Amino acid sequence: MRAVLHVCTTCREVATEADPMADPATDPDAPRPGALLHAALSDAAPEGVEIRGVECLSACSQGCSVALSGTGKWTYVYGRLTPADCADILAGASAYAASADGIVPWRERPVIFRKQSLARIPPHTPLQERR
Amino acid sequence: MRAVLHVCTTCREVATEADPMADPATDPDAPRPGALLHAALSDAAPEGVEIRGVECLSACSQGCSVALSGTGKWTYVYGRLTPADCADILAGASAYAASADGIVPWRERPVIFRKQSLARIPPHTPLQERR
Numbered sequence: 001m002r003a004v005l006h007v008c009t010t011c012r013e014v015a016t017e018a019d020p021m022a023d024p025a026t027d028p029d030a031p032r033p034g035a036l037l038h039a040a041l042s043d044a045a046p047e048g049v050e051i052r053g054v055e056c057l058s059a060c061s062q063g064c065s066v067a068l069s070g071t072g073k074w075t076y077v078y079g080r081l082t083p084a085d086c087a088d089i090l091a092g093a094s095a096y097a098a099s100a101d102g103i104v105p106w107r108e109r110p111v112i113f114r115k116q117s118l119a120r121i122p123p124h125t126p127l128q129e130r131r
Numbered sequence: 132m133r134a135v136l137h138v139c140t141t142c143r144e145v146a147t148e149a150d151p152m153a154d155p156a157t158d159p160d161a162p163r164p165g166a167l168l169h170a171a172l173s174d175a176a177p178e179g180v181e182i183r184g185v186e187c188l189s190a191c192s193q194g195c196s197v198a199l200s201g202t203g204k205w206t207y208v209y210g211r212l213t214p215a216d217c218a219d220i221l222a223g224a225s226a227y228a229a230s231a232d233g234i235v236p237w238r239e240r241p242v243i244f245r246k247q248s249l250a251r252i253p254p255h256t257p258l259q260e261r262r
Contacts, residue, residue, distance in 0.1 A: 006253055058207070058251040067252045075206065076189070077250040119208040119250050120189040121198045122137055 002048045003070040003097035007038040009053040011063030037064045040086045048097035073102030077118040088112050133179045134201040134228035138169040140184040142194030165195045171217045179228035204233030208249040
């Protein structure tokens, strides 16, 4: 395992160009789009990627959302995803897992990762001693 | 040092309710708002918080942006910040540094942290062994 893909299970979808009719106000008892995305991704986890559900990645206006992290790697958060993006998310996660620092060459990233980044955070490195 | 506050130094400001006239197309040679925010924060780093500049947190449409992280803690990313938010950012970073897991009680968070979260990511924990 060289990467963790956190998938927000409480995300609702937002309206996107691809799906301008996405309606977050649908049946409150229906499974959340985030939970459906988590289930779909879990069924097909690639080598080296551990998939973990998480309640709220705090990117609620940009759901569905996922985060990729790993020891010594940059962390990436992506949003405005749908279950239809499953194959691309897994391909991107696989390339991320195979990278040393989490930075995958631009052309090798799925288009959703190029265009739907919400944030990236540098790898955690030891803190400086207090002067 | 119990927390790192990453500050994007390449961020431009976006128009906000507080500053609807913010214009990202101003003089290209002028210091970036993100660099100004980084400088202002660095001048006043509280106990337990290390401030690091970083070129691009990939939240360009939500600048200025910062990220808080620490060993064993949730990571938080905030956006739509300006140098005027300096005192609140530092107060929030200080409370974060003092917390065990990065989760500061809601009422103790500065309003900008309550309302301008872009994402949060669970702490990095050991990966499961491959079955």
